[in-house]
Amino acid sequence: MLGVRVLPGPLFIFTRLILGVSMDKARLIVEKIKEFLKDAKIELKKVSWPTPKQSLISTSVVIVVVIIVSAFLGIVDFALTKIIKLFLG
Numbered sequence: 083m084l085g086v087r088v089l090p091g092p093l094f095i096f097t098r099l100i101l102g103v104s105m106d107k108a109r110l111i112v113e114k115i116k117e118f119l120k121d122a123k124i125e126l127k128k129v130s131w132p133t134p135k136q137s138l139i140s141t142s143v144v145i146v147v148v149i150i151v152s153a154f155l156g157i158v159d160f161a162l163t164k165i166i167k168l169f170l171g
Contacts, residue, residue, distance in 0.1 A: 132140070
């Protein structure tokens with residue numbers, strides 16, 4: 083084609099040089115990666131994303147539970163430390 087050479091893309095270079103595979107295998111790997119990304123994009127369109135209100139409520143619940151659990155563990159740690167110091171002097 084008129085002596086014009088098109089350089090391979092970064093994904094092809096990665097598979098060819100880093101993985102050390104043949105040209106045909108590198109092309110096959112690149113095609114599989116492209117197919118995977120296309121399928122992933124299709125699947126992401128099917129995801130039911132939460133509304134901002136749902137995200138806020140879920141985040142609030144997580145923060146409250148973390149505070150409660152950390153307070154409980156702090157109290158247990160404090161009590162166990164006192165008990166161990168009592169026995170060990």
